[in-house]
Amino acid sequence: MTQHETTKPFDVIIIGGGATGAGTARDCSRRGLRVLLVERFDISTGATGRNHGLLHSGARYAVTDQESAEECIKENMILRKIASHCVEETDGLFLTLPEDDIQFQSKFVDACRQAGIRADVIDPKDALKMEPSANPNIIGAVRVPDGAVDPFRLTASNIMDAKLHGAEVLTYHEVTELIREQDRIVGIKVLDHKTKETKSYYSSVVVNAGGIWGHNIAKLAGVNINMLPAKGALLIFGHRVNNIVLNRCRKPADADILVPGDTICLIGTTSSKVPYEEVDNMYVTPEEVDLLLREGEKLSPQLAQTRILRAYAGVRPLVASDDDPSGRNVSRGIVLLDHATRDGLEGFVTITGGKLMTYRLMSEWTTDLVCKKLNVTVPCTTASEKLPGSRENTEEISKKIISVPLAQRNATINRHGDMADKFSENTPLDNSLICECEEVSVGEAKYALNELDVNNLVDLRRRTRVGMGTCQGELCACRAAGLMSNMKKACTKRAKADLTSFLNERWKGMAPIAWGDTLRESEYTAWIYEGVCGLTSSSKE
Amino acid sequence: MKFDTIIIGGGLSGLISGIRLSKQGQRCVIISSGQSALHFSSGSFDLLNTLPDGNSVNNPIEAIEELAKQAPTHPYTKLGSNKFSQLAKEAENFLKEVGISVKGDARKNHFRMTPMGTLKPTWLTLEDHMQGENADRISWKKISIFNVTGFLDFYTQFIVDELAKIGTTCTTYLINFPALEHLRKNPTEMRSVNIARVFDNQENLDEFARQIKAENGDCEIIALPAIVGLSRKDAVTYLQKEIGKPICLLPTLPPSVPGIQVQQQLRARFQEAGGVFMLGDIVIRAEKEDNRISRIYTNNHGDIPFSGKNVILATGSYFSQGLIADTERVYEPIFDLDVTFSSNREQWYDRNAFAAQPYQTFGVRTDKDFRGLYKGEAIENLYISGAILEGFNAIKEGCGAGVSILSALYVADRISSK
Structure with a gap:
């Protein structure tokens, strides 16, 4: 394990790549702050990606x-x-x-x-x-x-906008330590899961947007937040x-x-x-x-x-009220904790509670607090400025990518909004389908691999819906793995390990309901990957 | 409609018993719903690769005694060691007789190439497919692998990297084949079987040969994905002759061109021997008299029953719907035969997708003669063969094709010796 020191400090480091973390990265970067977002896995892997996808009216x-x-x-x-x-x-x-x-x-x-x-x-x-x-x-x-509302797309386009405004985003980086100087948090140590390196990053403020995992992140700072994990299937x-x-x-x-x-x-x-x-x-x-x-x-x-x-199943990050140590009195609202006033610890803020629907408001409150600490007075623009993907008329985009077959064009615009204009230069080969159920083309997968922080097949699924349809990844998973290795995004050894993890991840969701046609598909998938292809769990790295 | 034997299921198992009995002069009918497991074949037939305890098998014949200790209800255990080796030998001859050229021997597993480039043990491999004697090397040092542009169900890089590990250098070539242009325009059409149809055309096959001949370097052998020879068996031989170098096929993702070819061939042999093949029909119900199946009713034939002296049930497992699972049980839908399964649904699965899945071993219970049990009692004239049987894990043990073929030959013998 090597030690990697980064000297250039950030204004704010945000821990957590869910909707709230991504929204906070967007808001902070739009207000001119130098932002780093770290996430231990991929974006939207926690409660963000494990809910109804309901755009609540509030009713x-x-x-x-x-x-x-x-x-x-x-x-x-x-x-x-x-x-x-x-x-x-x-x-x-x-x-x-x-x-x-x-x-x-x-x-x-x-x-x-x-x-x-x-x-x-x-x-x-x-x-x-x-x-x-x-x-x-x-x-x-x-x-x-x-x-x-599609929480994967929503989070991804918040990340995209944050990056357009200069934010740095590190997925597969897990926080192992909060760096403390006297009564102040000044940075973080992270483990890069891909290289196994430990790195340090410094900032004026660290935001804990770790959802239910925020409980442990706070512990790293020696701060106690009484979180109550509530499972929702x-x-x-x-x-x-x-x-x-x-x-x-x-x-x-x-x-x-x-x-x-x-x-x-x-x-x-x-x-x-x-x-x-x-x-x-x-x-x-x-x-x-x-x-x-x-x-x-x-x-x-x-x-x-x-x-x-x-x-x-997802886990809601419910928080017990501070004045009730028994944990019975649960707040379902937004909880923004300034640990300077709460615990006497400067440079550390926790945002939790709330819900997907209020991610933007949570981000705004958090950013307001961060800006106050940094004496920045730029106002919030996230309620009025459209996200990437939602800026142009989709009919215009559809005309631009008229060479893409109709069903695929509609699916692509549906998933990527105006970003679909990236596919205007598609060759007939790019239009080949990887996933028939969800109309995911080679071109779309390439775009996701090149521009949307995709590290593996499960990430690719979150960006494009590869393997999310009725077949649950029967053939498309293998095609996508092949494409990744052809694009030199992964060596074949990693592509296979990836395929194994992808299939395991799918099975986790299928086993509870594996009867009828789902069991038929599961048997078929096992035949293809274990029987014909000879894939085993030891194909893992 | 009166037959000597009614066979339900037109996959590997049903076809083999059908051919066997028809050749002996029986009047047989096969009722087939359509697709079978042959449609996702690897081009090889496995007999027994691994024991339930995970130990790998080199010589399947010698392993049967140990298998019997570990898996008391396994179809091979029911056959017993002697019968097993006799039937395995017969199976090898049988396939040759019906014109399916395979290589391999039940006394020693050999190795086939997977689409991921790894070597996997097996029993019999179609002659035009890549195969070898060892798990850690192949006979060639230099291979040229060809693929056609836009075909996503075959990735050469997997194979190149794996073979490099065992000291074989591969060069890959991508052919942009003009006759495939219309398939490429419709993104769902670039699948193995559609491509193979294009190469069934003589002119296209000649053009393919010409392009391969033009650039294959100094390789010892040329490897192609299994996208030729759907309706013409001699495609590989023909290409070899035209190009002047040995050629072998590598399996692709499904559908499997060689598997479909094998099925078509078996079906043709069955019909040549006088068998009646009813495609696209489904058995709805059956009637019993004196513990015998007396009449069978199908979807397409309504009130007109099929009757036969004997019935073979070879409807496959879950995928082919020989077995059906609902939230509470696993059942056999035609005769409601006794099925082994756990009543606690959670015990059907292992959380690890790659572990042995208990549901795989569920299946129809039989007596020693492979007659199906109903409420504990064997039905006099109902024989069970193939993937629907209980007691084995086709994927983990690598014994799916072997169980299908051997049980088919066995029940055919039981019926003809009556």
């Missing part, structure tokens, strides 16, 4: 938490403008089933309106015309401005059953939201406390799967006949 929180509801609807409207290529304006319905209390509906509508959320009570018959997949037995329906279905987000009109409970996204839809979530030690190994249990299916079918009976692609 869900209206009855129980007005403050969160108001934040949500404001951010909802902002994201529609600044991140249009990551957002699908589907609208949402809050359905009352015969077993639910219809009295709750008026309370719900009042609370929504009070929070500034448009909520229209509609006739259940009209609701069923709008969304034919909904349970035909509903006795009430309210329409709200919910939507769908979800199921992804193989096709898009609904076009409008479906919610249950009742107090928030398990499995009461069905969100459409791209070619699929998602039901979730469960909620259970888990010990902190388990947050890196979240498995979905058969009981959770059964519960999600049982409740999901109540929203849309069609789910009973729809194939499940994958089960996964």
Whole structure:
């Protein structure tokens, strides 16, 4: 192991490549700060990439938490403008089933309106015309401005904008130590997972945006934050059953939201406390799967006949209130901790709690605090300036890349927004498909490999959806591995190791739901990779 | 419709018992839903590569006694050591007789090349495929590997790097083949079988030969992905003659051109021997009388039943839907035969994708004669062969093709000796 010293200090180092870290990097860099973002794996690997992808209207929180509801609807409207290529304006319905209390509906509508959320009570018959997949037995329906948001794209374009404004981004760099001088944090030590080197970086402020892992990062600074990991399991279905987000009109409970996204839809979530030690190994249990299916079918009976692609779980970073050491009093709102005032430790800030919907607001608050510490007075622009990908009219882009076959063109624009104009020079070979399910071409994979910090196949999946479709990576994984080694992005040995990890990662999501066609696909995948190709787990590095 | 034997399933196992019985003068029908595991063949047939405890097998015949200790319900254990070696020998002859040229010997596994460039033990390999006697070297020091532009299911670099490790130098060539232009324009079309159709055309094959001949350096042998010879068996021989150098094929990702070729050939032999092949039909239900299957009803034939003295069930495992899993159980959908499986779903899987998966060993229970059990009792005239059988892990043990072929020959013998 070698020691690598970097002398040039940054203004701010942000730890964590989720939506909040990426958003903070964007905001700080747009305000002229010299920014370094470090992430131990790839971007959006934590809770950011493991949720519904719901563009909350805030309606869900209206009855129980007005403050969160108001934040949500404001951010909802902002994201529609600044991140249009990551957002699908589907609208949402809050359905009352015969077993639910219809009295709750008026309370719900009042609370929504009070929070500034448009909520229209509609006739259940009209609701069923709008969304034919909904349970035909509903006795009430309210329409709200919910939507769908792709958290991978959202995070990636925040990173892209941060880099355009000079930020440096290091993925696969894990913080091992916070460098302390008296009562001040002055930098970090990181382990580069690719080279196994240890490096030091210095900055005036260090921001802890590590989500649930922020608990351990704070510990490195000798600071205690009482975090309560809450596991939420979800199921992804193989096709898009609904076009409008479906919610249950009742107090928030398990499995009461069905969100459409791209070619699929998602039901979730469960909620259970888990010990902190388990947050890196979240498995979905058969009981959770059964519960999600049982409740999901109540929203849309069609789910009973729809194939499940994958089960996964994320961990919400809930924080116990500082004045309640028992940890029972949990805040679901945004928690911004200035450790100078809280713990007498300068140069260290923690941003946690909150939700994907409020990532931008969390970033703004954090950046405001960082700027205050650095005496910078530049105002925040992230609510008005559009993100890369959302800046140009997609019809214009479509004309620019007219040589790309139609289905592929639409998929590409859908995924990359105006960045799709990079594909205008595509040759027929670039148009060859790696992944038929998701229409991912050689050209798109090349773009992701060259420009979107892709280190391995799982990263590539997060940027392009390779292997996310019904086949779950049967052939496309091998094609993509081949492409990576052909592009000299990886030696063949690494490409194979990568393929092994990719398949293991996929299996983790498939095993909880491996019956019916999913088991057929799993058997087929095993035949191809272990049987025909002779891949073994020892192909790992 | 009356037959001597009704065979359900048109994959490797069903076809082999069908040919065997038809040649003995039986009137047979094969009811086939379509695709089979041959569509993703590697170009080789495995007999037994590894014991359940992970020890590798050099001589499958000698390993059967140890296998019997480790896997009491394994189809090979049911056959027993003597029958196993007799059937393995018969299988080698059988394939030759039906015109499938293979190399290999059940007394010593040889090695085939994988699409990842590694060498994997196997029993029989199609003659035109690359193979060798050793796990750590091949017979050539200089190979020229050709691929066609735009074909993504074959990556030469994997092979080049692996072979470099064992002292063989490969030079790669990419041919931009004009006749493939129309396939390349539609990005989903550049797949092995579509390319092979182009090379089934004589002019295209000649042009391919000319281009390979023009630039293959001073190699000892030329290697091609298995994208020739879909409908003409002699494609490799023809190219060799035209180019004047030995040529061998390397497996691609599915679909497998050689696998489909083998299936077509077996089907032709079956029909030549008088068998009736019903493609695209599915058995819906069956009737029983006196513990015998008396009638079988299919999708395409509605109320008209098939009846036969004997029935062979060779419908494959999950992929081919011979076995079906739902949230609670694994079952056999036609006769509801007894199936071994764990009632706790969590025990079907190992969390590590590359570990032995318990679900792989689930399957239909049989008696010693491979007759299917229903509520513990063997059905008099219902024989089971191939991947649907219980007690083995085809992938981990490398025994899938062997189980299919040997059990097919065995049940055919049981039926004809009745």
